[in-house]
Amino acid sequence: MTFVRISLLSLLAACASCAAPAPKNEPTPVEETAPPAASEPVPDEAAIAQANREAELVLARRFAEAARRHLDASELLQARQYMSRACQLDPKNEEYRQQLNWIEVNLGDRRASVTMTARQEVDRIEARREEELVTVRRFLAAAEKAQAERRWDDARQAYERALFVVRTSRFRDDAAFAGAPERIERDLEALQRRKVEEERRLQAEATAAALAEIERRDRDQ
Numbered sequence: 001m002t003f004v005r006i007s008l009l010s011l012l013a014a015c016a017s018c019a020a021p022a023p024k025n026e027p028t029p030v031e032e033t034a035p036p037a038a039s040e041p042v043p044d045e046a047a048i049a050q051a052n053r054e055a056e057l058v059l060a061r062r063f064a065e066a067a068r069r070h071l072d073a074s075e076l077l078q079a080r081q082y083m084s085r086a087c088q089l090d091p092k093n094e095e096y097r098q099q100l101n102w103i104e105v106n107l108g109d110r111r112a113s114v115t116m117t118a119r120q121e122v123d124r125i126e127a128r129r130e131e132e133l134v135t136v137r138r139f140l141a142a143a144e145k146a147q148a149e150r151r152w153d154d155a156r157q158a159y160e161r162a163l164f165v166v167r168t169s170r171f172r173d174d175a176a177f178a179g180a181p182e183r184i185e186r187d188l189e190a191l192q193r194r195k196v197e198e199e200r201r202l203q204a205e206a207t208a209a210a211l212a213e214i215e216r217r218d219r220d221q
Contacts, residue, residue, distance in 0.1 A: 060089035064096055067103075076107050129171045136162045136180065143187070152195040159188045 067082035083100045090096060143158035163184045166177055 056089045060086045060093070060096070063089065064099075067099070071103070076103055079103050080107065129174065129176075132165055132169050132171060133176050136165050136177075139165070140184070140187075143191075147191060147194070150198060152191065152198070155191055156188065159184055159191065163188070 063082045063086035067079045067086060070076075070079035070082060080100065080103045083096060083103060087093070087096045087100055139158045139162035143155045143162065146152075146155035146158060163181060166172055166180045166184065169177065171177055172181075
């Protein structure tokens with residue numbers, strides 16, 4: 001009886017082992033790796049510089065617009081601050097520079113007047129001085145020419161015009177006009193002496209010619 005029980009147990013165990021499915025060979029998991037990263041492009045320095053420049057111009061426009069708003073509100077100090085920043089960012093913008101100069105002039109900043117109004121005034125005065133100097137020289141040249149051609153009245157008028165310009169000029173104390181009135185007055189005196197001498201010479205020649213004509217007629221009689 002015991003033997004039969006053992007045999008049955010052995011048989012059941014064998015059947016169970018035969019019925020159990022055989023373990024499957026699971027594939028070894030493979031660690032997934034990320035694909036190799038693509039190489040980053042080399043930055044284009046010219047493009048970066050261009051982008052930075054465009055950003056500066058945009059910012060300059062914003063500063064200029066802010067400055068104009070302050071101008072509309074008569075806030076000149078704030079307007080100068082913002083317009084100065086606009087000029088720094090866009091130094092070639094002539095409109096920004098002119099507006100900044102206008103603001104500084106109205107603030108009483110003499111630095112702007114030196115670069116604008118005062119400099120223009122200096123140029124205008126210098127041009128006027130040169131014009132008067134050329135006028136005097138032209139009159140003196142005309143006087144010398146007329147004198148050489150024995151046109152005494154024309155020479156005198158030219159000298160007198162030159163003397164008038166020098167005496168009434170705001171630059172009469174300038175180095176270029178130094179001593180000019182005295183020289184012209186001496187030239188006028190010399191002209192008058194030459195005129196008198198020439199008239200005397202002509203009169204003497206005319207008298208001599210008349211006497212010679214009288215003597216010729218006396219001989220012919």
